[in-house]
Amino acid sequence: MSADLSFVADAMKQSVPWVRTTGVEFVEVAADRVVAELPDREDLRNHVGGPHAAVMFGVAETASGAVVMAAFSAELGRATPLVARSEIAYKKLALGVLRAEAVLGRAAADVVAELDAGTRPEFPVHVTITNAEGVTTGEVTVVWTLRPNR
Incomplete structure (x- = not known):
């Protein structure tokens, strides 16, 4: 049975x-995968007409946070949950609506087991950014941690 x-x-x-x-809109939400979309807006564009690099990173990080x-x-x-570090590779000029697909890079049960053991687990979320035609325009890895509350 899947969670709501x-x-x-x-x-x-x-x-x-x-x-x-x-x-940002969330098109699909699952426990190990989220797809988010960012509309094409003129005020989010850069000097060559595509979404600003910060905007591309932003939608990817947002999708990773949702997953x-x-x-x-x-x-x-x-x-x-806190971001520990991230890396982005800009692959191609992005034009139009952006789609960010975030996939959990470790089994959630393994991360929770580390938390249960008293450690501060880290885990990657891999994000692929595509344009309206499905062409990959960026790839992002966001490494998250779960900081135990005091």
Whole structure:
């Protein structure tokens, strides 16, 4: 039986003002995968007509945060998810609507086991950014940690 993750999109929009400001929408939400889309808006573009590099990173990091929330919602009372580090590769000029597909890079049960053992686990979320035609325009890895609450 799968968990009801319908709360994730609303929670992201309520807790992260950038999500509301830019108009990020969550197309798919699962415990190990999230797809987010960012509309093509002139005020988010760069000097060559595509989305600004920061905007590309932003939608990828947002999708990664949503998958973390979905995967570890049961742990949020005892641990706070934080970004530890990230890396982005810009592959091609992005034009039009952006789609960011974030995939959890480790089994959630393994991460929770580390948390249960008293360590501060780290885990990657891999994100592929594509344009409206499905062409990969960027690849991002965001490494998250669950910091135990004190």
